[in-house]
Amino acid sequence: MKAALCVGHSRVINHSKDGGAIAFNGISEWDFNNALVNHIADKLDAMGIDHMILNAYQGDGYGSAMQWMAEQVDHAGCDIGIEFHFNDADASASGHEVLYCASSTRGARLAGFLNAKLGSTFGTKDRGITPIDSTGRGWAALSLPKAVMCILEPFFGSNESDWNTVAGNVDALAQAIAYGIQDYAQNQP
Numbered sequence: 001m002k003a004a005l006c007v008g009h010s011r012v013i014n015h016s017k018d019g020g021a022i023a024f025n026g027i028s029e030w031d032f033n034n035a036l037v038n039h040i041a042d043k044l045d046a047m048g049i050d051h052m053i054l055n056a057y058q059g060d061g062y063g064s065a066m067q068w069m070a071e072q073v074d075h076a077g078c079d080i081g082i083e084f085h086f087n088d089a090d091a092s093a094s095g096h097e098v099l100y101c102a103s104s105t106r107g108a109r110l111a112g113f114l115n116a117k118l119g120s121t122f123g124t125k126d127r128g129i130t131p132i133d134s135t136g137r138g139w140a141a142l143s144l145p146k147a148v149m150c151i152l153e154p155f156f157g158s159n160e161s162d163w164n165t166v167a168g169n170v171d172a173l174a175q176a177i178a179y180g181i182q183d184y185a186q187n188q189p
């Protein structure tokens with residue numbers, strides 16, 4: 001089992017950072033998740049699960065960046081990949097959610113394990129696992145790699161309580177995600 005840890009929005013566009021959404025406290029998706037994946041890598045090392053980090057996407061646009069990401073994931077022989085984000089909306093929205101490719105039963109299984117660990121670890125609002133089709137946000141990241149892919153939205157950066165509970169406990173968040181990956185690896189149908 002080899003897992004790709006892919007940091008969403010980790011690219012530079014016309015000399016400025018994409019970075020993704022900015023949390024209420026000014027921290028971007030890129031910056032938060034770039035730190036998070038190193039914690040997850042430590043947890044996976046302890047479990048003996050191989051992994052690769054992608055935290056600086058190449059490519060001139062979103063489409064080419066996703067093509068680049070998919071090539072890296074597949075060329076490295078990754079079985080699964082997770083692209084890391086956080087959600088962003090008005091201050092009242094909260095909770096965790098995992099997106100997967102609508103045509104992938106294995107994607108649904110991986111999403112289920114990850115989402116369950118987020119729920120049992122933090123007890124924040126369960127927004128569930130969400131199938132994404134070709135019209136949906138994140139389709140390219142979910143569908144281009146041969147690896148089983150998920151997009152993780154573990155909290156809302158726009159919600160201070162969500163942030164304090166989840167992002168403020170980065171070690172527990174990394175452990176929850178690593179356990180979700182381990183559950184998937186150990187529970188093949």
Ligand SMILES: [Zn+2]
Nearest residue numbers: 008020085086
């Ligand atoms: Zn994002």
